[in-house]
Amino acid sequence: MTRKTLPTALLALAVLCGCGGAAETAAAPPSPSAAAAKDKKHQLEAAKADCMKQKGFKYVAWVKPEQTQSDEDRRRDAGDYQAMKKYREKYGFGVFAEFIYPKEMNAPAAQRESPNQDPNMKIHEALSEAQLGAYQKAKDACMVTAGKQVLGVTLKSSLDYYNQIALTRKRATAATLDSDPKLVELAGAMATCLKGKGYAVTDTGPTAMAKRGQDAFYKEQDKVGREQDDSVPDVAPPAKKGESQPINMPSLTAEQARPYLAKEIKAALDDLECGKDFYPVFAPRKSAIDAQVRAQFAY
Numbered sequence: 001m002t003r004k005t006l007p008t009a010l011l012a013l014a015v016l017c018g019c020g021g022a023a024e025t026a027a028a029p030p031s032p033s034a035a036a037a038k039d040k041k042h043q044l045e046a047a048k049a050d051c052m053k054q055k056g057f058k059y060v061a062w063v064k065p066e067q068t069q070s071d072e073d074r075r076r077d078a079g080d081y082q083a084m085k086k087y088r089e090k091y092g093f094g095v096f097a098e099f100i101y102p103k104e105m106n107a108p109a110a111q112r113e114s115p116n117q118d119p120n121m122k123i124h125e126a127l128s129e130a131q132l133g134a135y136q137k138a139k140d141a142c143m144v145t146a147g148k149q150v151l152g153v154t155l156k157s158s159l160d161y162y163n164q165i166a167l168t169r170k171r172a173t174a175a176t177l178d179s180d181p182k183l184v185e186l187a188g189a190m191a192t193c194l195k196g197k198g199y200a201v202t203d204t205g206p207t208a209m210a211k212r213g214q215d216a217f218y219k220e221q222d223k224v225g226r227e228q229d230d231s232v233p234d235v236a237p238p239a240k241k242g243e244s245q246p247i248n249m250p251s252l253t254a255e256q257a258r259p260y261l262a263k264e265i266k267a268a269l270d271d272l273e274c275g276k277d278f279y280p281v282f283a284p285r286k287s288a289i290d291a292q293v294r295a296q297f298a299y
Contacts, residue, residue: 093214096221097261224248
């Protein structure tokens with residue numbers, strides 16, 4: 001059987017940009033900078049819809065309603081120990097939790113039932129395999145056109161849009177965080193602590209340490225998905241240059257996912273204990289970089 005495959009870039013974005021996570025709250029009045037970014041999102045979607053119409057395809061210009069963060073979310077993004085612990089005690093790193101708490105984690109299955117779901121999902125689902133291929137080709141071409149017109153960036157496809165977001169974020173964090181002596185020192189101490197608890201650590205750089213745990217469980221998720229799918233190799237092939245590693249999403253019931261989440265929660269809490277001095281310094285600076293990249297790419 002064929003499982004749904006999602007790019008790692010999309011999964012990471014869901015976590016980092018607030019597309020997934022704990023329960024959403026009501027929208028708040030946007031700040032001037034947030035309003036400008038939202039306007040650019042609407043411009044990007046309008047450009048894509050106009051291009052698709054010219055190519056003879058239906059596409060709805062849709063921007064997800066802005067959601068404000070709760071105080072708990074803001075504290076967690078700032079690296080607050082108690083807020084991070086509360087989240088990790090239930091959701092771990094936020095990987096296998098989507099099978100148990102789909103609505104809270106805003107998982108794809110829950111998005112289909114949401115009144116705020118992307119109307120283009122229904123358009124996709126109504127297409128035949130042959131139609132979907134032509135539709136995606138047109139959508140890629142329109143993303144290239146809209147990206148240049150609205151964002152001033154050169155894209156190759158819709159997926160390349162997400163790859164460029166990930167690459168831009170990676171470069172920004174490397175330039176400003178991975179070279180910071182204090183963060184390098186704190187990340188090294190965190191790595192030593194985790195090794196002492198029996199965890200493998202191959203890269204002790206600040207950014208690598210911050211995403212080490214989550215990445216490990218995305219690999220576990222991919223492993224389970226590959227074991228379920230006879231049409232793909234058991235071991236993921238190396239990612240192509242400039243592209244993110246795809247994830248073969250497994251099909252799991254809540255009960256099947258619980259043992260994986262239990263393991264993930266333990267690892268997430270160990271990670272937090274070892275990084276209790278690291279995260280309060282790293283997290284707020286990383287959140288600021290993420291906000292800049294979101295504004296730059298209008299997502």
